[in-house]
Amino acid sequence: MTYVVTDSCINCKYTDCVEVCPADCFYEGANFMVIAPDECVDCGLCEVECPVNAIVSESDLDEAGRHWVTLNAELAAQWPRRTVRGEALPDADQWASVSEKRPHLDHAPGDTVGDAVT
Numbered sequence: 001m002t003y004v005v006t007d008s009c010i011n012c013k014y015t016d017c018v019e020v021c022p023a024d025c026f027y028e029g030a031n032f033m034v035i036a037p038d039e040c041v042d043c044g045l046c047e048v049e050c051p052v053n054a055i056v057s058e059s060d061l062d063e064a065g066r067h068w069v070t071l072n073a074e075l076a077a078q079w080p081r082r083t084v085r086g087e088a089l090p091d092a093d094q095w096a097s098v099s100e101k102r103p104h105l106d107h108a109p110g111d112t113v114g115d116a117v118t
C-alpha cells in the first residue's frame, strides 16, 4: 500500500508534506508533488500535514480514483526528489478551494504520462 498525492495539490504545492516523510519519497514538478509508490512505507505521517487534504491512502481511493496511483508512479520516475520545505506557489491560497484541478497539471517538457491518466 502507498499514499498518493491527488489534485488538491495542483497549483498549491505547500510542501508541508516533504519534511515529515521518513522515506524521502516526494518528487516535485512545476505545480504538483507526487509520491513514489514503490518507496512509500505507508506510515501516513504526510497525510495530516497537507493543508488542502491532497494526500490520500491508496486504500481509500475508489475505482475512479485509482489513476492517481499510476500518475504518481509515472511522474515520480521523471521528476526530482524534494526533501526540504519551501514557499508555496504564489497563488496557492486562491487555488486551495478549487476542485477538479487535474486539467491544470503542468508537465515539464519530456514528461510522459499514460493515456489512462491524461
Ligand code: SF4
Binding pocket: 005, 008, 009, 010, 012, 013, 014, 015, 016, 017, 018, 033, 049, 050, 051, 052, 053, 054, 055
Ligand atoms: S502539503 Fe499538500 S499541497 Fe503541499 S506539496 Fe504536499 S501534497 Fe501538495
Ligand code: SF4
Binding pocket: 002, 003, 020, 021, 022, 023, 024, 025, 026, 035, 039, 040, 041, 042, 043, 044, 045, 046, 047
Ligand atoms: S505515507 Fe509516509 S512514507 Fe509514504 S509518502 Fe507519506 S510520509 Fe512518506
